[in-house]
Amino acid sequence: TARAPLAVLTSGLLTAWAKQGEGDTEAAFELVDGLSGPSWYEIFKNYHTALIADVAGQKDVAVRAITDAFETDGSALRVVEAYGRILSSAGKRDQAIEALERFMQTQPGNPVIGFLLDELVAGKDPGPLVSSTAEGAAEVLYGLGAAIGTDEGTELPAAYLHLSLYLKPDSHLALTALADLLVSADRCEEAIRIYGRVPQDSNLRRNADIQTGFCLDNLIRTDEAVALLSKLIEKNPEGLDAIVALGNIQRGRERFAEAAETYSRGIATIDEPTAGDWRLFYFRGVAYERSDEWTKSEADLKKALDLNPGQPQVLNYLGYSWVDMGVNLEEGLDMIRSAVDQRPNDGYIVDSLGWAYFRLGRYEDAVAQLERAVELKPEDPVINDHLGDAYWRVGRKREATFQWNHARDLDPEPTDLEVIVRKLEKGLVTDGASDG
Structure with missing residues (x-):
C-alpha cells in the first residue's frame, strides 16, 4: 500500500531504539542501516543513527551521521538543533555556532534555534537532544508525524503525535505540531486547548500565543485575539512576529486604520530596512489604500518594491491601483x-x-x-x-x-x-x- 514505506521506516527505527535500550548499539546501527526505501528515508536514517550514537557516547559516529543529515537538509529544524548540540558536545562549538547563525539568517526569530544559539554563545552546555530510549522512540514518532503531511487527512499524523506525547508528555514541539495540525483541519477550539498546554516558560510559548490569536480570530473572537496579541507586543515591543500577526488580523477584519497603525509600530522598530522587510511596507500600503490615504499607500508600495524589486504582489497592487x-x-x-x-x-x-x-x-x-x-x-x-x-x-x-x-x-x-x-x-x- 501507499503507506507501506512509512510503516517499514516507523517499525525499523522504533526497533532500533529498542535494541539501543537493551544496550546493543551495534544491532541498532545495523537495523537502521538495513532500512531500504524511498529517497526520503536517508535523512531519517542519518538523523537517528546520530541520536543513537550520541546516547551511546560514540561521538565520532554521531558527528559523522548528523553532518550527513545536515548536509542533506540544513533547513530541517530538528536536524539543525541536533547538529548544534552534537557538534558542541564534540568540542566543535564554533562550527555549531556558525551553522546556527546561518540558519537564523534564513529563519529570523526561530525560537528553538535562537534559544540554542544563545546558550552556545554564552558558553553553556545545552545537553543532548535525546537522552533515553523512550525519548528516542518519541522522536521517531514526532519526526514522522510532523513530516507526513495532511494530503490523506489528519488522522495518521495526529496518531503519531499523540503517541509521541504519550512517551514524552513535556515535548513542546510535539504539542505545537499537534495544535498546528488541528488548525489545518479547521479544528481551532481543540487547537487552542493544545496550545494552552505549552508551559509559560517554554521558548515556544510566544509562538503558541500567536497561533492562538489566529485561532480566536478564525472563531470570530477577534477582540480576544487583539487583546492577546496586544499583551504580547507590550511584553516585547521589538517582536515583529506578534505585530505582523495583529496587523494581519485587523486588516483581514477590514479595520484598516488600526492595521496601518499596528504596522507602523513594527516599522518603527527597524533601523535600516532590508529585503525581508518589504512585507511590512506592503501590508501597511494596502491598509492605507483601503483607508483612502493614497499618498501614504503609494509611498509604502514603492518602498516595498525598492526593498524587493519585482515582487509580484506589490507589482500587482501598485500597478492595478494606478x-x-x-x-x-x-x-x-x-x-x-x-x-x-x-x-x-x-x-x-x-x-x-x-x-x-x-x-x-x-x-x-x-x-x-x-x-x-x-x-x-x-x-x-x-x-x-x-x-x-x-x-x-x-x-x-x-x-x-x-x-x-x-x-x-x-x-x-x-x-x-x-x-x-x-x-x-x-x-x-x-x-x-x-x-x-
Missing part, C-alpha cells in the same frame, strides 16, 4: 503583466490584468484574461462579475447575464451585490459599474 485611478497607465499595465509572468496561475493577479485591460477599453483582451482568471478561481464573485462586464462590452450579453447571476450566487460583499443586482435589471450602464 490603472484603476487612470494614472501611469502604461507603467501600471507593465507592472501587472510582470506580476502575471511570475504568477501565471494566480487567479487574482490574472484578474487584475483583465480588469486593467477593461479599464483601458481593451475589452477583447479583458475577456481573454478574465476567462482564464475565472478558470483559476471559479468560486470568486468579484472575478465572475468582472467577466460579466467584459462580456457585456463585447456584445456577449447573454453570457454576461449568466456570469452576473453566478457572481450573485457566490455570496459577494453587500455593496457588490447591490451593483450586480442593478446590472441584472438594467445591464452595464457605465464603465465603472463594477467595483474592481
Whole structure:
C-alpha cells in the first residue's frame, strides 16, 4: 500500500531504539542501516543513527551521521538543533555556532534555534537532544508525524503525535505540531486547548500565543485575539512576529486604520530596512489604500518594491491601483503583466490584468484574461462579475447575464451585490459599474 514505506521506516527505527535500550548499539546501527526505501528515508536514517550514537557516547559516529543529515537538509529544524548540540558536545562549538547563525539568517526569530544559539554563545552546555530510549522512540514518532503531511487527512499524523506525547508528555514541539495540525483541519477550539498546554516558560510559548490569536480570530473572537496579541507586543515591543500577526488580523477584519497603525509600530522598530522587510511596507500600503490615504499607500508600495524589486504582489497592487485611478497607465499595465509572468496561475493577479485591460477599453483582451482568471478561481464573485462586464462590452450579453447571476450566487460583499443586482435589471450602464 501507499503507506507501506512509512510503516517499514516507523517499525525499523522504533526497533532500533529498542535494541539501543537493551544496550546493543551495534544491532541498532545495523537495523537502521538495513532500512531500504524511498529517497526520503536517508535523512531519517542519518538523523537517528546520530541520536543513537550520541546516547551511546560514540561521538565520532554521531558527528559523522548528523553532518550527513545536515548536509542533506540544513533547513530541517530538528536536524539543525541536533547538529548544534552534537557538534558542541564534540568540542566543535564554533562550527555549531556558525551553522546556527546561518540558519537564523534564513529563519529570523526561530525560537528553538535562537534559544540554542544563545546558550552556545554564552558558553553553556545545552545537553543532548535525546537522552533515553523512550525519548528516542518519541522522536521517531514526532519526526514522522510532523513530516507526513495532511494530503490523506489528519488522522495518521495526529496518531503519531499523540503517541509521541504519550512517551514524552513535556515535548513542546510535539504539542505545537499537534495544535498546528488541528488548525489545518479547521479544528481551532481543540487547537487552542493544545496550545494552552505549552508551559509559560517554554521558548515556544510566544509562538503558541500567536497561533492562538489566529485561532480566536478564525472563531470570530477577534477582540480576544487583539487583546492577546496586544499583551504580547507590550511584553516585547521589538517582536515583529506578534505585530505582523495583529496587523494581519485587523486588516483581514477590514479595520484598516488600526492595521496601518499596528504596522507602523513594527516599522518603527527597524533601523535600516532590508529585503525581508518589504512585507511590512506592503501590508501597511494596502491598509492605507483601503483607508483612502493614497499618498501614504503609494509611498509604502514603492518602498516595498525598492526593498524587493519585482515582487509580484506589490507589482500587482501598485500597478492595478494606478490603472484603476487612470494614472501611469502604461507603467501600471507593465507592472501587472510582470506580476502575471511570475504568477501565471494566480487567479487574482490574472484578474487584475483583465480588469486593467477593461479599464483601458481593451475589452477583447479583458475577456481573454478574465476567462482564464475565472478558470483559476471559479468560486470568486468579484472575478465572475468582472467577466460579466467584459462580456457585456463585447456584445456577449447573454453570457454576461449568466456570469452576473453566478457572481450573485457566490455570496459577494453587500455593496457588490447591490451593483450586480442593478446590472441584472438594467445591464452595464457605465464603465465603472463594477467595483474592481
